[in-house]
Amino acid sequence: MNLNGLLIGSENPQRLVEYYTKLFGKPNWDEGGYVGWQIGSGSVTIAAHDQVKGKNATPGRLIWNIETTADVKGQFEKFKTAGATVVKEPYQMGEAPGQDVAIATFADPDNNYFQLMSPMEMPTEADRSLTGTGARQP
Numbered sequence: 575m576n577l578n579g580l581l582i583g584s585e586n587p588q589r590l591v592e593y594y595t596k597l598f599g600k601p602n603w604d605e606g607g608y609v610g611w612q613i614g615s616g617s618v619t620i621a622a623h624d625q626v627k628g629k630n631a632t633p634g635r636l637i638w639n640i641e642t643t644a645d646v647k648g649q650f651e652k653f654k655t656a657g658a659t660v661v662k663e664p665y666q667m668g669e670a671p672g673q674d675v676a677i678a679t680f681a682d683p684d685n686n687y688f689q690l691m692s693p694m695e696m697p698t699e700a701d702r703s704l705t706g707t708g709a710r711q712p
Contacts, residue, residue, distance in 0.1 A: 578616050580638050582686060583623025589683045590620045596656045613640055629685040637679070637687040646676035646692050653680060653690070661687060 584590050591609045595601065598611045610619035618638070642649045647664045654660055662679040676692040 579610075579619060580616070581619045581621060582682075582684070583621060583626040584684050585622070585626050585628065586684070587620045587622045593657070593683050594618070594620065597653050597658055626684075629683075631685075633681060633685045633687045637689055639689045639691045641693055642690050643693065646678055646690050649690050650678040653678075659683075664690075 582590060587607070587609070591601070594611065598613065601609045602612045602617075603610050608619050608621045610617050650664050659681045660678075661681050662677075664676050664678040667675045667677055675694045676690075678690045679687055680689070681687055
């Protein structure tokens with residue numbers, strides 16, 4: 575399987591489209607009420623949804639991540655300058671080799687959280703069978 579997209583439903587999709595356009599540039603598509611951006615091999619799409627009302631009351635429940643091969647702090651500053659709402663400035667998560675990940679967290683106008691992240695090594699099947707934990711060992 576391959577997770578390749580995220581749909582964000584909103585009571586006010588135009589407000590989200592304007593916000594994300596400031597961060598990601600002109601959308602890659604805008605058709606039939608669906609507006610979206612290709613980000614790497616995945617996509618994020620904004621659309622109206624009749625079951626969504628107001629702002630997200632629990633924004634930490636689902637947080638989507640954008641891996642950046644560039645410096646997280648540098649990309650953070652670009653997003654911040656473009657008008658991104660900062661939830662948490664860049665910080666380091668983890669210390670083990672391959673797990674020293676930089677993360678910065680933002681919120682959109684509907685209070686949905688998303689993060690910039692530096693690349694993180696994912697454990698292979700061989701790593702999982704050796705450790706029994708799924709964690710990559712040095």
